[in-house]
Amino acid sequence: MGLGFVPLGLAFGALVVQSGLDWWWAGLSAALVYGGSFEFLLIGMVAAAAPPAAIAGTAFMVNIRHVFYTLSFPLHRMRGRLGKAYGTFALSDEAYALTAGEKAQSWSGRRILWLQLFMHLYWAGSATAGALLGSLVPDSVTGLDFALTALFTVLALDALKDLRGDLSTPAFALLSAVAALLLRPGQMLLAAFALFTAGLLTRHVTTTRRPSRA
Known part of the structure; x- marks a missing residue:
């Protein structure tokens, strides 16, 4: 799953540059927002100078699905307030999909936290690299934003197997x-x-x- 984040992050970073934003927007968004699908929307809203209220409302509507995730996410296995806080912050669709499977029922909270941390690093690192290399991508290349849809399709197929x-x-x-x-x-x-x-x-x-x- 971490390796799957690499082309997705590269696509996101390239999209940031193609949208006319500075390259550091990609790394900052990936590290602090870490919202996946919302980040793709956020780039367009920032480029269009959308009002903060509209951005906040969109963030709420897109990420409210995480409320449903917490009903079965194994947060109780994580020790300490810091671990639970980061586990909550780094709760992504991919982390939830991996921990919802039958094999993950025996995973410790420590293993889940390391899983979330490495996926976060994969995302932030690849997004920054994509932004720095985004100038090498021709403007004629389109469909970079479809990378997120492709990843969700793979997750759906894996869920069907379980x-x-x-x-x-x-x-x-x-x-x-x-x-x-x-x-x-x-x-x-x-x-x-x-x-x-x-x-x-x-x-x-x-x-x-x-x-x-x-």
């Missing part, structure tokens, strides 16, 4: 996304997560057997 033939969950996720896109296109991500979570809770309540009375 379902062991159960296609009801991804089918319901797809249905939630389509419904949110049609009903709330301006708040599609938040609406999709809300619908998906509500559906999972409903399925859990209806399928869980009540304990028999002695």
